[in-house]
Amino acid sequence: MAFQLLRIKETIKFMKLRVPAMVFSAVLVLASITSLAINQLNWGLDFTGGTVVQVQYPSGADLDGVRKELSDASFADAVVQNFGSSQDVLIRIAPRDDIKAETIGDTVYKVLQDADASVILQRVEFVGPTVGQELTEQGGLAMLVALICILIYVAMRFEYRFALGSVAALMHDVLITLGLFSVLQLEFDLTVLAALLAVIGYSLNDTIVVSDRIRENFRKVRKGTPEEIINISLTQTLNRTIITSLTTILVLLALFFKGGALIHGFATALLFGVFIGTYSSVYIASAVALALGISKEDLMQPEVEKEGEDLEPLL
Template sequence: MQLTSEVKKYRFDFLKSRYIWLGLSIVYLVVGVVAYIALGGFEYHINFTGGAEVRLSFEKQLDIAKLRAAVSGAGWKDAVIQETGSTQRDFALRIGGSPDAKLEQNVTTIVKDAIPENKVTITGVSQVGAEVRSETTWNATVAIILAMLVLLLYIAARYEFRFGLGAFASLIHDILAILTFLVLTREQFSLDVLAAILAVLGYSVHDSIVVFSRIRENLKALKNMSEYDIVNLSINQTLRRTLLTSFSTLLSALALFLLGGETLRGFSLIMIVGIIVGTYSSIYIASPVMLAVHTKKGGE
């Protein structure tokens, strides 16, 4: 491998603008913190808040505003109603609080009285009590923490500790970026969203490993090149593979979002956001942090 020819091969100086991108990431995350405080936190699914979800199917198409008016008029001011599917006949009604044994009967009566001209059928009811809610919240927290620790230890053991720190910084960034997206868009934090976050963590680490593997190879082969140039070169060499992998995975997630209906909406939406964020962080967070740790340690 010729030093001069390899240096000429990298077209983009990603590290030159790393502080600009880092600054933009910080601004975005700060906006998320402000929004979190101003809006009162996340919009949680009943899996985390406790309550019930009632799935309704109407015989004819129905304006969702009419259903909302009927539910609100019954005293459920904080109930959330979402259309499921694209037929304007199927809806999900989410009600917080303690589960009610007569909930199905009450919903049926309220809807029939308010919209008598459109026959309604209850297709399913899901209830989550306080005990299940607490267990779900705890399991979600533990799952994310354990996933991050395992991924950090894996990279630190396979490469060097500084590579592990770079990957860890990337994972923290990805989680915070997704949480900020949830706050700003008021998307519900559900078990599906949690599953997508865990999948994104693995995807992000894979992207980082691809770059780290090339960096390690180049560190051994290009002894006379500075680490700054080696990291830049490695990112350029793996850029095509990174973008192609991201694009193909993004298409799959987009197909799920467009065709999967309400059931897969939360999962696929977070996957789309996570793929974009994970690709970005593997270039502008993981590698620059790894380089910064070495530079500080070496006193350069």
């Protein structure tokens, strides 16, 4: 017997709140765009360029001590975190006007070695601004291509109104998640970009499930307005949506609190994306399709005329 989280006896009237929800979403999107225009994003070293230094402490690293040593040496903005084990430390430093990029790694290592002679230099890497700009362009292009492919797939799989609703929901999710990082000035690096693409996939999965149930009910339910049928479909998929979201959130909470600083941004983007993606699959994708005038006739299967059906019967 399938597990049921909730036993819903009556249809929940989700679409009754579609207008306040659309207004709320519009406010969030406008606030996100405003913040992105004014504050912009706090780009990580993957996009801005900078220096990455990896060192090893045989007896274990004291991250707070390393941060203090670097801060005293005018590297207060250095990002210090464990890398794989408690002995390995990864240090990321943004470009500096007063120090050449080629000498930053040697300077950092000398500062750490003066404090602890046992420290071992593992590697020094420099990410140039040209590479960072290319990553920015390629990342934006990846999201654009993903949205276009989704638009084409959903239009072919369901109906163009659902496709427009799906893409509107995905753009809504991406913009608001970017707005969160802009408002809080959280570092935006390649792991966060990967999380954004994962949010697109998660939100699309929810939207496809809901759209499939709406199409099925449009064909099965003989009486009822489009709004009523959409409410029935959303109510029927509510159990699945809650269970999927909860199990995903449990994993992401573990990553957020125990995954370390290296994937903190990734877990933050996905946690927020799961909430906003679940919301948008109900109140953006479905509401947009309803506003565009989706009807039962649009989703009915065309009748296939059998061969010889139009011939006159033989006497």
